[in-house]
Amino acid sequence: MFNYYVNDHAQDNGDHEVHRDGCIYLSLIRSKTYLGVFTNAIIAVQKAKMYYMQCNGCAYCSPEANTD
Numbered sequence: 840m841f842n843y844y845v846n847d848h849a850q851d852n853g854d855h856e857v858h859r860d861g862c863i864y865l866s867l868i869r870s871k872t873y874l875g876v877f878t879n880a881i882i883a884v885q886k887a888k889m890y891y892m893q894c895n896g897c898a899y900c901s902p903e904a905n906t907d
Contacts, residue, residue: 843883843901844871845890854907855891857884862900880904 841859847870849855857880858865865871872890877883880901887894896904 840876840878843874843877843880843886844868845874845883845887845894846871849891849893853893854895855887855893856895856897857887857901857904858897859883859900862897864897864899 843857843859844865846856846858846868857874859880874883874886880896881904884894884896884904895906896902898905898907
């Protein structure tokens with residue numbers, strides 16, 4: 840189980856990326872929303888969609904939820 844966060848700033852394609860604790864990119868995010876503790880990123884992305892319509896898992900820390 841990991842803590843997950845969603846980036847409050849969208850990428851160029853409109854996605855708000857979901858990251859988990861320990862991701863190398865998480866420390867680079869200036870503004871993020873804590874989503875909670877989940878067993879996988881797919882559930883975390885579903886939760887992130889409560890905040891932002893267009894969300895995607897980080898290709899590095901949450902590949903199971905990455906659709907790119």
